[in-house]
Amino acid sequence: MPIDAVKAVAAEPRSAEIAWDHKDIQLYHLGLGAGRPATDPAELRYTLESGLHVLPSFATVAGAGMGVVGGLSAPGIEVDLAAVLHGGQSITLHRPIPVRGRAVTTSRVAAVYDKGKAAILVLRSEVADDDGPLWTSDAQIFVRGEGGFGGDRGPSTRLPAPEGDPDREVERPIREDQALLYRLSGDWNPLHADPEFAALAGFDRPILHGLCTYGMTLKAVVDTLLDGDVARVRGYGTRFAGVVFPGETLRIRMWRTDGSVRAEVTAVERDDASVLADTVVTHT
Incomplete structure (x- = not known):
């Protein structure tokens, strides 16, 4: 069987050194659609090196996403990329990500869950520099056709639906070439x-x-409900509920709660088909 759950979880963690600088940060932000309008001060903090802020989700691509790449090649894991989808992602920030950094990422397969027709790999990366921990990242990787081995189904990540009308709702267009630009950050x-x-x-x-x-x-969420302050983000998790195609428009609905923001994201052109669900940003 391509996935040996016991062997994968028991394998020794893999460590690698990663580094980044302002160019990596700027490229990542541009891949998210930052810089429109190009001279807007709120956008320049994502694109201009003299006052650059680092969006915490940069953690997912720092070092070209070494944690996920390493996890998919870990002992006991042999999968067809055509059968792989990203099922969910969470990040815990231990402190703000610096514009320039050099750190060590330690990655392992934290769990393998049996969902019947598919398997879910939980790939965990812990990143630290000379000053201590920076972030911990969990990627839930959905592998079609690899379930049914009699393993643990794992915990449910479903949350109750948000109550009432959202506090904010915004739309974000996706350029036709956006995936081509985003992939330059390492995926x-x-x-x-x-x-x-x-x-x-x-x-x-x-x-x-x-x-x-x-x-x-x-x-x-940062731009509309957190005063544009990336340093307020403490954690961020989501479940990928559906695909998005370049050229579509995201509708992002946000609900404030005590110390967090719930979000639901849909594709406008496909009758608000769900694309991100169970999404929570924790903050100060």
Whole structure:
């Protein structure tokens, strides 16, 4: 069997050194659609190196996403990329991410869950620099056709639906070329660029990276409900409920709660089909 759950979880963690600077930060922000309008002071903090802020979701691409790449090549894991989808993502921030950094990321397969027709891999990365921990990231990777091995189904991540009308609602357009730009931050899966590969995975055209939608949503929350202050974010998690296609528009609904923001994200052009669900940003 391509996935040996016991072997994968028991494997020794893998460590690697990663580094980034302002160019990596700026490229990531541009891949999320930052910089429109180009001279807006609220956008310049994402695009201009003299006053650059780092959106915490940059953690998912720092070092070209070494944690996920390493996890998919861990002992006991052998999967077809065409069967792989990102099921969910969470980040815990231990302190703000610096504009320039050098750190060590330690990655392991934290769990393998059996969902019947699919398996879910929980790939955990813990990142620290000389000053201590920076962030912990969990990626839930959905692998079609690899379930049914009799393992633990794992915990439910479903949350009760938000109550009442949202406190804020915004729309964010996705450029036709956005996946091509976003993938330059390190996710080279051809599912997001190659029509023939996308067809093998069951899609009529390439899809947007789930982590691009993830980053766009966090930016919308920070810009509209957190006064544009990225340092207020303490944690961020979501479940990827559906795909997004370049050229579509995201509708992001936000509800304030005590110390957090709930968000639900849909694709406007497909009758508000759900794309991100169970989304929570914790903050100060």
